[in-house]
Amino acid sequence: MARPKCCRRVAGEPGCEIFKPVGVPVSAIDEVVLSMDEFEAIRLADFDGLYHDKAAEQMKVSRQTFGRIIQAARHKVSQVLVKGLALRIEGGEIKMVQKRTFKCLKCQHTWDVPFGTGRPTECQACKDATICRSEVQRGRRRLGGECQRKSGFSRS
Ligand SMILES: [Zn+2]
Secondary structure (H helix, E strand, O other), rough: OOOHHHHHHOOOOOOOOOOOOOOOHHHHEEEEOOOOHHHHHHHHHHOOOOHHHHHHHHHOOHHHHHHHHHHHHHHHHHHHHHOEEEEEOOEEEEEEEEEEEEEEEOOOOOOEEEEEOOOOOOOOOOOOOOOOEEEEOEEEEEEEEOOOOOOOOOOO
C-alpha cells in the first residue's frame, strides 16, 4: 500500500540551502533541486550509514519507497558533481520531526533520535555507555541536563 507523500519524516536540515561551484554565478549554471525527503535519504543512508530498512522506518516510508528516493537523490547528486551544476535543497512533501541529539563522550560520535523513542543506552558507533544529550539550537551547541559525565567533553 502506498503511503501519502506527506508522511515522509525528515529530522535533519541541510547545512546549506544551495551548493554551487566556486567562482561561477548561479545564473550561468543549471540547478538541480534536491527535495528535503531526498536530502533526508542521503543523510540517513550515506551520512549516518543506516541500513535502508532502518532509514525507511525513520522516514515512515516502505523500504521500496526509500530505495526509490535514495536512488533519485544519488542520481541528482552525481549530476551535480559530474557536470558541475548547482544544487538547491528545498521542498518535498515532508513533515519535520522533533528530535534529540546525543553525543558519545568516548568516540565523539553524534546521532539523532526522534522524540518518543526512548533514551538510547549506548553509542551507535562504539557501543560505549557514556553518552550525553547534545542539542544544536540557533547555531550553537548546548549541553542538556542528561549528561552522565561532563569532563572530557570538547566543544569542537
Ligand atoms: Zn562512541
